[in-house]
Amino acid sequence: MAKPEKRDEIIRAAMELIAEHGFHGAPMAAVAEKAGVAAGTIYRYFESKDDLIRETHAHVEARILAALTQNYPVEQPVRERFLHIESKLIAYFLESPMEFRFMEQFFNSPFGVAHRREKLFGNKEKNIIFKLFEEALEQRAIKDLPLPVLCALAFGPLVDVCRDHILEFIILDDMLIEQTVAACWDALKR
Amino acid sequence: MAKPEKRDEIIRAAMELIAEHGFHGAPMAAVAEKAGVAAGTIYRYFESKDDLIRETHAHVEARILAALTQNYPVEQPVRERFLHIESKLIAYFLESPMEFRFMEQFFNSPFGVAHRREKLFGNKEKNIIFKLFEEALEQRAIKDLPLPVLCALAFGPLVDVCRDHILEFIILDDMLIEQTVAACWDALKR
């Protein structure tokens, strides 16, 4: 197996184990076995378990961002672009429940807090979502609230309904997805 | 120290350690030290670590429910009652950030999933929130959506903004709280 494939296998194994069993339930030996490598090999690609977790997160985040960006209707009004992002995100999570569960584990941990802090206050380039909200604010299309509050209104319910679907508390069909996304827009719009 | 005080001290210690460091940042030895008892003493009050966690959750949940119920405006329209609950909940969380963080850890764990499943599908008496949503649905005051979705719209953003406040990503003043709660209502209302 060539080098980058091995790295990917390790990340995939870590992601699935963490998604299913939490950080606790993903010992390095189990990650190694699932990835088809020796335990020591992981340490050639990642400095430590923490590093592996952060890199796994970066990997998943990149895939999610790619999914959101695909067919992004740049030319359309903010409302349409918002609905696009929300729908794509829900669709992605429902198709990739492992990645969803991994992200939940990640955010609900010291890693996630550090990551959000960096995103909000660091000097990294703003992502597509932040840009959309800023444009919407300028156009006075949405309520004049701080970015974190807008994110909360837009994504808080979305994440909750995805979780409930994955846990089989509800069944999210197209109709319900549309209604949920519309309700989130109601929360945001002026 | 009398018996119930010791139990309370242990619960408080567990709650704070779990809030700050998660379940695996809260070894029983640390809980014991923080509570000012010997490690073995915990097992006079709780069968196991799992039991301690569940009892800690029950303790916090009872306190939250008490806070919501206090001065609950039974006679007023559903919208006012909804605003009451949301405001009280935010107020409680901001005053008790440890309890908030504990609840987050709890819900994001096998305990939390089991607890929600029981709440949704078990035969326990419906709580004040479920009752309010059902009344609101009957009056056609809110969108006709499944209970879990309504909860997501009402509490998803609320929890997010509380977390952001506690992590000092934003500062939730009275004005901002009011606006956030109003936005949640916008998401729900027909």
Added chain:
Amino acid sequence: MAKPEKRDEIIRAAMELIAEHGFHGAPMAAVAEKAGVAAGTIYRYFESKDDLIRETHAHVEARILAALTQNYPVEQPVRERFLHIESKLIAYFLESPMEFRFMEQFFNSPFGVAHRREKLFGNKEKNIIFKLFEEALEQRAIKDLPLPVLCALAFGPLVDVCRDHILEFIILDDMLIEQTVAACWDALKR
């Protein structure tokens, strides 16, 4: 409850718990609960767990010796007396499986070794069995072997069959008991 009754209750509780679950499975707290006293109370009657075990053994041993001595046919030939002892012993063990199991636990432990050493080499008065063997040796009724070997031939099989009966590997009826005892005599007799 008067003092000696309490002591007896503790001994009975210890005996039964040790018989059923071994020394491991008889924590002092369980002994106390079974005896209907507080944990600390045991230490008024016995210095330590070891002491309790030794006293429990002495208690059971005395009861067994009493059973053997009852109706002991002093006037009859050694063979008849031997058969009496063997039969009484088997009868006692089958009626009191708890005591049998306790004795097995006891002998198979450091306590038991010390106790036998004391019995063989100490200056305590010889018991009925030792006296019987010595008389039989004088009369040249049995093989000229050291006392421990005679005990082994006489009681080794007996203990084994009692254990097998209690564990339900065999059913010891009167016929089988008689045959077994007779076989033991065959081993001893000249």
Added chain:
Amino acid sequence: MAKPEKRDEIIRAAMELIAEHGFHGAPMAAVAEKAGVAAGTIYRYFESKDDLIRETHAHVEARILAALTQNYPVEQPVRERFLHIESKLIAYFLESPMEFRFMEQFFNSPFGVAHRREKLFGNKEKNIIFKLFEEALEQRAIKDLPLPVLCALAFGPLVDVCRDHILEFIILDDMLIEQTVAACWDALKR
């Protein structure tokens, strides 16, 4: 140290500690230290302490069986074969007192009971001893008694005298061994 040697060292350490101090005088840390490995290492070779004990027993049992089978006089009458087995067994135990004491601990424990039950009622191939007794029964060379009773008569005294020798209550010289074995045969023979 190569892999199988390490496993053997652990078994040897466990066997000796259990022989000398019983199951609860053999904590895993002590076994590890005596074997010259780290505590965790044991768990690479054995699933649990129970597993280690069972494997240690299997190891010792295999060695004993090998000793009995060596030079087994297949062609000779049952009596000679019986005397062979008894003598070899005594010889083996006296040469390997640790293994003898380990086996005593093992049989006097839940493990041993389960093991005997399996041997008596399971469908495993009969061992050399059971086969010998069955042949002897067919030839009407020995008393018509259930297998467990025959075992008791044959091995009960044998085990007792070995124990007494190891504990230095008696000294088993060749003469005494021969006499004891002969006495056991007297118990069995018609």
Added chain:
DNA sequence: AATGAATGAGCTTTCATTCAT
């Protein structure tokens, strides 16, 4: 570069014993 056996600190839990009431 890859392996996987070995490590040992750290986890949860038990229990003989003490002592303030």
Added chain:
DNA sequence: GATGAATGAAAGCTCATTCAT
């Protein structure tokens, strides 16, 4: 005398990480 809550050492076991091969 009796109580039983409290103690804390010690148990079995796990797992991130290292390193000789």
